[in-house]
Amino acid sequence: MSAFFIDPFVDIFSYPAFFLEVLIGGLLAGVMYSLVALGFVLIFKASGVFNFAQGAMVLFAALTLVGLIDLGAPVWLAIVATIAVMVTLAMSIEKVVLRPLVNQPAIILFMATIGISYFLDGFGQTIWGSEIKTLEVGIPKSPLMVGEVLISRFDLFAGLTAGVLVAVLAIFFQKTRVGRALRAVADDHQAAMSVGIPLRTIWVIVWSVAGIVALVAGIMWGSKLGVQFSIVLVALKALPVLILGGFTSIPGAIVGGLIIGSGEKVAEVFWGPALGGAIEDWFGYMLAMLFLLFRPQGLFGEKIIERV
Amino acid sequence: MFYREAGQFKTSYAADQAIFPILQDRIFVAFLLLVAFVVVPVVANEYWLSTILLPFLVFSLAAVGLNLLTGYCGQLSLGTGGFMACGAFAAYKLSTGFPELNIVVVMLASGVITALVGVLFGLPSLRIKGFYLAVATLAAQFFLLWLFNKFAWFTNYSPSGVISAPPRAVFGDFFVTGPQATPAGKYLFALTLVALLALAAKNMVRCRVGRSWMAIRDMDIAAEIIGIRPLTAKLSAFAVSSFYIGVAGAMWAFVYTGSVEALAFQIDRSFQILFMIIIGGLGSILGSFLGAAFITLLPIFLSNAPNIFGLSISVDTVSHFEFMIFGALIVFFLIVEPHGLARLWQIAKEKLRLWPFPY
Numbered sequence: 001m002s003a004f005f006i007d008p009f010v011d012i013f014s015y016p017a018f019f020l021e022v023l024i025g026g027l028l029a030g031v032m033y034s035l036v037a038l039g040f041v042l043i044f045k046a047s048g049v050f051n052f053a054q055g056a057m058v059l060f061a062a063l064t065l066v067g068l069i070d071l072g073a074p075v076w077l078a079i080v081a082t083i084a085v086m087v088t089l090a091m092s093i094e095k096v097v098l099r100p101l102v103n104q105p106a107i108i109l110f111m112a113t114i115g116i117s118y119f120l121d122g123f124g125q126t127i128w129g130s131e132i133k134t135l136e137v138g139i140p141k142s143p144l145m146v147g148e149v150l151i152s153r154f155d156l157f158a159g160l161t162a163g164v165l166v167a168v169l170a171i172f173f174q175k176t177r178v179g180r181a182l183r184a185v186a187d188d189h190q191a192a193m194s195v196g197i198p199l200r201t202i203w204v205i206v207w208s209v210a211g212i213v214a215l216v217a218g219i220m221w222g223s224k225l226g227v228q229f230s231i232v233l234v235a236l237k238a239l240p241v242l243i244l245g246g247f248t249s250i251p252g253a254i255v256g257g258l259i260i261g262s263g264e265k266v267a268e269v270f271w272g273p274a275l276g277g278a279i280e281d282w283f284g285y286m287l288a289m290l291f292l293l294f295r296p297q298g299l300f301g302e303k304i305i306e307r308v
Numbered sequence: 309m310f311y312r313e314a315g316q317f318k319t320s321y322a323a324d325q326a327i328f329p330i331l332q333d334r335i336f337v338a339f340l341l342l343v344a345f346v347v348v349p350v351v352a353n354e355y356w357l358s359t360i361l362l363p364f365l366v367f368s369l370a371a372v373g374l375n376l377l378t379g380y381c382g383q384l385s386l387g388t389g390g391f392m393a394c395g396a397f398a399a400y401k402l403s404t405g406f407p408e409l410n411i412v413v414v415m416l417a418s419g420v421i422t423a424l425v426g427v428l429f430g431l432p433s434l435r436i437k438g439f440y441l442a443v444a445t446l447a448a449q450f451f452l453l454w455l456f457n458k459f460a461w462f463t464n465y466s467p468s469g470v471i472s473a474p475p476r477a478v479f480g481d482f483f484v485t486g487p488q489a490t491p492a493g494k495y496l497f498a499l500t501l502v503a504l505l506a507l508a509a510k511n512m513v514r515c516r517v518g519r520s521w522m523a524i525r526d527m528d529i530a531a532e533i534i535g536i537r538p539l540t541a542k543l544s545a546f547a548v549s550s551f552y553i554g555v556a557g558a559m560w561a562f563v564y565t566g567s568v569e570a571l572a573f574q575i576d577r578s579f580q581i582l583f584m585i586i587i588g589g590l591g592s593i594l595g596s597f598l599g600a601a602f603i604t605l606l607p608i609f610l611s612n613a614p615n616i617f618g619l620s621i622s623v624d625t626v627s628h629f630e631f632m633i634f635g636a637l638i639v640f641f642l643i644v645e646p647h648g649l650a651r652l653w654q655i656a657k658e659k660l661r662l663w664p665f666p667y
Contacts, residue, residue: 050439100643107384108646111586114579115638122631130624236575243443276458285447292436292444306529
């Protein structure tokens with residue numbers, strides 16, 4: 001019992017610098033989850049589709065980028081080309097999958113995105129091969145010492161990127177014409193259509209934006225783990241982040257990521273030994289589930305109003 | 309021409325409420341059961357029995373279980389793999405801990421244990437709905453697998469973490485697990501269990517419990533207002549569904565593969581079974597079987613297709629192609645018939661009634 005209730009706190013208070021290091025590492029790792037969760041939120045907000053293929057899109061974007069760089073393209077050109085590929089992908093998903101499935105129940109659309117995810121996994125690996133590739137886009141990797149605390153420079157960079165990304169998305173959503181249309185669609189499909197917002201164009205835009213977010217996440221995760229199939233599994237890690245923050249909230253994705261990431265790391269390091277280790281696998285889910293018991297719509301989700 | 313219900317008058321409520329109200333259907337089902345029980349064990353070879361029919365039966369049972377929860381009660385669950393693992397490990401602990409216990413009892417008891425676990429993880433469903441619940445059930449998936457992986461007690465301290473089914477007989481020499489068991493014996497055992505449980509499921513969804521599930525699925529607040537308790541309805545759905553899935557997991561470990569590790573029940577398994585009920589048809593027992601058949605046969609067909617057409621492609625490419633075709637087919641099916649294969653079967657029956665004189 002003491003291993004569970006007392007020892008971890010003793011450890012935390014006797015080595016505050018170490019605790020801080022774990023905490024910061026966790027927060028920064030959480031930002032990496034947020035990057036993937038952002039894509040989910042964007043699509044859920046605008047089209048009510050729970051896009052399970054986000055993980056596959058991350059892998060596909062990373063594979064395409066690495067493939068193009070390996071073919072000899074300069075990094076900037078490869079990134080531009082990958083963005084073009086992701087936009088094309090968004091257009092074809094809208095045309096082939098979403099349009100025929102308009103007005104179907106949400107679970108059918110969810111299954112369709114799982115279908116897309118299988119397709120993309122197979123497609124990406126058929127074209128670019130399935131061996132692990134390293135992605136080098138010049139992100140510094142050496143650790144940084146701040147006082148007694150060791151911080152990974154790479155994670156810091158990832159955190160900054162996520163911050164910039166969220167800022168850009170916020171400006172895009174709040175200040176531009178398209179962004180306003182996106183918010184209108186998110187609010188009410190029919191009302192948006194009735195004031196003349198073209199729903200299909202909006203969907204293409206939002207899937208493209210999600211594709212670009214997937215590319216950013218792909219670059220980050222690809223540089224961290226190498227571009228390989230297991231990146232898809234990162235999407236699973238993003239799910240508790242998503243429900244903790246609320247499906248419809250961009251800040252929620254970030255805050256959820258921070259909570260899950262830090263909670264997971266702290267729990268693993270300080271409580272893991274008492275429970276046999278590797279509790280990272282499920283800790284995020286349990287945390288999110290317990291949290292939802294008190295707030296079923298997540299941290300920043302819209303209040304669920306039910307009418308008969 | 310032959311499929312007409314003209315002249316078949318129902319003179320009692322019992323006849324009107326029968327599972328198969330039409331004589332031709334009864335004959336067809338009786339014929340199907342006859343083929344399944346008598347002809348198949350004699351005719352089919354070992355390959356068919358143990359690599360196609362057995363997994364099909366196990367998956368059907370799991371799909372029926374998930375369909376009760378997701379299709380009938382409307383609670384989306386992604387924890388199927390975890391519950392299957394729970395059934396498998398419960399069966400293992402029971403049969404090694406109490407060697408004198410009959411295998412049938414072990415199977416059912418492991419189902420009951422899984423049902424209890426299912427109720428525990430179903431508790432959040434009283435507060436959480438929809439996709440939030442789906443993600444919350446992932447907690448069950450990851451937590452249960454971690455549990456079986458980490459704690460050696462569950463595997464009787466086997467160093468590899470693999471559990472092997474001890475040889476057990478239903479009666480006398482009729483072994484259904486272990487090396488003495490014949491594929492035909494295993495098949496018959498699984499078939500009997502699945503047929504009985506499917507019949508029970510079919511009856512359950514027609515009676516009060518099933519109706520309360522469907523009311524909850526269609527609109528839970530309205531159901532609550534007309535006097536259905538969400539607590540009992542939702543938790544009973546979780547319990548019954550987990551029971552089925554647990555038995556399926558026990559069958560997977562004991563009858564189908566014989567030895568298994570927790571990794572066999574990863575999240576992919578949950579998705580696979582979810583696919584089955586969606587392709588087969590949500591809210592249809594028949595659909596669970598059709599979906600299970602489709603998802604079991606498709607990969608076998610896809611991996612054999614290049615040989616059939618005389619193409620030689622590397623194994624790697626084949627597996628990637630399989631992924632692609634699998635994904636594309638799922639999307640295709642959802643677009644063509646979102647209500648699944650069960651609906652196609654219904655349409656076919658309607659057409660058949662008029663055939664060959666449609667006017």
